[in-house]
Amino acid sequence: MxxxxxxxxxxxxxxxxxxxxxxxxxxxxxxxxxxxxKGLDGAAxxxxxxxxSLHHHPKPHEILRQDEPTDHCYLILQGRVxxxxxxxxxxxxxxxxxxxxxxxGEVEIFSGxxxxxxxxxxxxxxxxxxxxxxxxxxxxxETLLRNFAGIFHDRLTRDNAQQSVAMFYAAEDRIRIHxxxxxxxxxxxxxxxxxxxxxxxxxxxxxxxxxxAHLRGAGIVEITRGxxxxxDRARLQGPRPGSDLTALPQTTVPRExxx
Numbered sequence: 001m002x003x004x005x006x007x008x009x010x011x012x013x014x015x016x017x018x019x020x021x022x023x024x025x026x027x028x029x030x031x032x033x034x035x036x037x038k039g040l041d042g043a044a045x046x047x048x049x050x051x052x053s054l055h056h057h058p059k060p061h062e063i064l065r066q067d068e069p070t071d072h073c074y075l076i077l078q079g080r081v082x083x084x085x086x087x088x089x090x091x092x093x094x095x096x097x098x099x100x101x102x103x104x105g106e107v108e109i110f111s112g113x114x115x116x117x118x119x120x121x122x123x124x125x126x127x128x129x130x131x132x133x134x135x136x137x138x139x140x141x142e143t144l145l146r147n148f149a150g151i152f153h154d155r156l157t158r159d160n161a162q163q164s165v166a167m168f169y170a171a172e173d174r175i176r177i178h179x180x181x182x183x184x185x186x187x188x189x190x191x192x193x194x195x196x197x198x199x200x201x202x203x204x205x206x207x208x209x210x211x212x213a214h215l216r217g218a219g220i221v222e223i224t225r226g227x228x229x230x231x232d233r234a235r236l237q238g239p240r241p242g243s244d245l246t247a248l249p250q251t252t253v254p255r256e257x258x259x
Contacts, residue, residue, distance in 0.1 A: 079125025
């Protein structure tokens with residue numbers, strides 16, 4: 001889009017919703033265009049935004065449920081979305097924490113299959129919802145296929161890295177790796193509970209508690225209710241006593257612009 005004519009962008013918001021909130025969402029949509037919508041520019045992008053509906057969830061809310069169908073996918077504008085799976089024995093696996101700019105449910109709406117996972121918003125999360133028909137009306141099939149290929153490549157790379165971490169790194173190192181992935185130098189706070197951090201790291205809550213207590217005692221992190229603040233990123237990523245690692249692997253830093 002050559003100019004930021006946000007006044008031309010209108011999103012439909014739910015009854016009782018705020019027009020100011022919708023305008024704010026439109027600005028975020030402009031800045032955080034997802035990989036799924038690459039190639040959609042100018043007036044076509046504005047037309048697409050006009051078809052989206054805005055959803056603001058002050059409290060955690062399930063937007064997609066495992067094994068149930070959906071006819072819409074959701075672009076994250078603000079906040080985070082937990083992606084979790086329940087296995088055949090009832091164990092909950094926290095597979096991913098999605099960030100602004102990511103889309104949830106796009107595979108399901110194009111495949112016609114039920115949801116592969118449950119997606120639950122964090123508090124104060126804002127989403128834009130749209131259907132497969134809306135995307136197909138705006139993007140050529142070739143562009144859409146290329147966009148999907150890029151998304152799947154990124155997810156495969158992420159899954160490979162996560163499998164390597166799960167197989168070859170000790171529990172304390174896995175916890176540190178996930179803390180690094182959930183934060184950034186300019187955004188040092190991870191808004192995550194110790195229970196969820198344990199699910200991500202594949203270890204017990206007791207192990208997370210002990211590791212965080214050690215990191216806090218060393219002045220590397222600061223802990224408050226529901227928040228872990230990284231005080232010394234270099235030491236968090238560096239070698240720890242008793243480990244033969246020289247450093248933890250590079251992590252993908254979730255940015256607020258969705259990049």
